[in-house]
Amino acid sequence: MNMAAETKYRFFIQQYKNKIFTYSIYMLKNRMDAEDVTQEVLIKIWKNIEGVNVLSAKTWIMKSTHNLCIDVLRKRAIDTKREVCIDEYFEETFEGNNTENDPYNKFQINVMSQRIKEAVQKLPENLKSVFVLYEIQNLRYKEISKTLDIPLNSVKVYLLRARKKLQEDLKRNELREVV
Amino acid sequence: MTDKLINKIISVAYGDANIFDIIHIKILAIKNREVSKLLNEYKATACEVRTLKEEVLPEEIMNKVAARIGAKTENKTNFTNDILSLFITRPIITSAAALILILSLVTTMFILRQNNDTLYTQEEIEKAGLQTKQVFETISEIFSKTENYVKENVLKENVAKPMTKSFNKITKAIKEGDVK
Numbered sequence: 001m002n003m004a005a006e007t008k009y010r011f012f013i014q015q016y017k018n019k020i021f022t023y024s025i026y027m028l029k030n031r032m033d034a035e036d037v038t039q040e041v042l043i044k045i046w047k048n049i050e051g052v053n054v055l056s057a058k059t060w061i062m063k064s065t066h067n068l069c070i071d072v073l074r075k076r077a078i079d080t081k082r083e084v085c086i087d088e089y090f091e092e093t094f095e096g097n098n099t100e101n102d103p104y105n106k107f108q109i110n111v112m113s114q115r116i117k118e119a120v121q122k123l124p125e126n127l128k129s130v131f132v133l134y135e136i137q138n139l140r141y142k143e144i145s146k147t148l149d150i151p152l153n154s155v156k157v158y159l160l161r162a163r164k165k166l167q168e169d170l171k172r173n174e175l176r177e178v179v
Numbered sequence: 180m181t182d183k184l185i186n187k188i189i190s191v192a193y194g195d196a197n198i199f200d201i202i203h204i205k206i207l208a209i210k211n212r213e214v215s216k217l218l219n220e221y222k223a224t225a226c227e228v229r230t231l232k233e234e235v236l237p238e239e240i241m242n243k244v245a246a247r248i249g250a251k252t253e254n255k256t257n258f259t260n261d262i263l264s265l266f267i268t269r270p271i272i273t274s275a276a277a278l279i280l281i282l283s284l285v286t287t288m289f290i291l292r293q294n295n296d297t298l299y300t301q302e303e304i305e306k307a308g309l310q311t312k313q314v315f316e317t318i319s320e321i322f323s324k325t326e327n328y329v330k331e332n333v334l335k336e337n338v339a340k341p342m343t344k345s346f347n348k349i350t351k352a353i354k355e356g357d358v359k
Contacts, residue, residue, distance in 0.1 A: 013241070021236040035240050039247075046248045116227045135228050163189050167224055 005049050012045050012057060019137050020065045026132045027069040029121050033076070037068045059146040062139065066129060066147060073125065119169045127162035134159055180213065188214065192221030193228075 020041050024034035041064050045052065052060060123131060129148055133139045134155075145152045184207075190196035191204040208215040299307075 017236045017241070018233045022234040025234050038236055039240060039244055042244045043247060112227050113230050116231060136231050136233065160186055160189060163193065167221060170224060
């Protein structure tokens, strides 16, 4: 592997490692699996580094991540024990990332974020993938369409449905808390 | 409330609606309490969604990857990566910068070229001044000739003479009328 390829690889890693990891976490609801998928994707990038077009790399990388996540989801059975683990992990990671010093604000944001993360994770896979790519990864409709291999209009429809579903879930949770 | 309206409200709340929809929904929200309530609810959720940040990949995973592929995956940022990321992740900024650069180059070239055209020697400038003077003299000569011609020929023959003739005729007519 030459110097140019290594520079290109380092650039990709710097740009996309957290995106790959975040997407995997939301899709798989499990830290260990997300780490494994991230590793696999990073190795895949290295293997294909010379053939990867810099301009279309984003969709290629996210597509690879999505496909690997789907593979994992297909293979594994739903394990409720793991969901408890991921909840704990989310709390830990969020506390680690938060730079806010005010304890009250920190608490508020933490609660808010936790609530949303849980609700997003509960979305159906097709809606969740579009929602995460659009709202968290900041991909455009066209990029999502390429990444997930679905028509542009479906991206818009899924996004809308995801937002509605998220709203309903949050409302239901609020009501439950009140009761 | 129709589905179409709800969809518009959601888009406005999440900030990706067009300007017409934004205005439409804002007006409706003022008039209708139900619309306003729904809009606020979705806005609150959209705000919460924006608090979500990317998860950070643990360093140990990077080390594992590095060990597997046998290459450095250091996390340090460097100049090459910064430049590359600027070009790839911010295409608008790059395009704008390129456009400004091209425009400034073209403008500079144009100004330099114009300056080259107007660089004359002192002798040439004096000659041009002399020629301009001559041109003005010729024009002034033509004007004075024209003025004389108008005074002597046009005014005298075509204006003054017929006018005198007309006045004479009128005077004569008045005199004859008085006699009659």
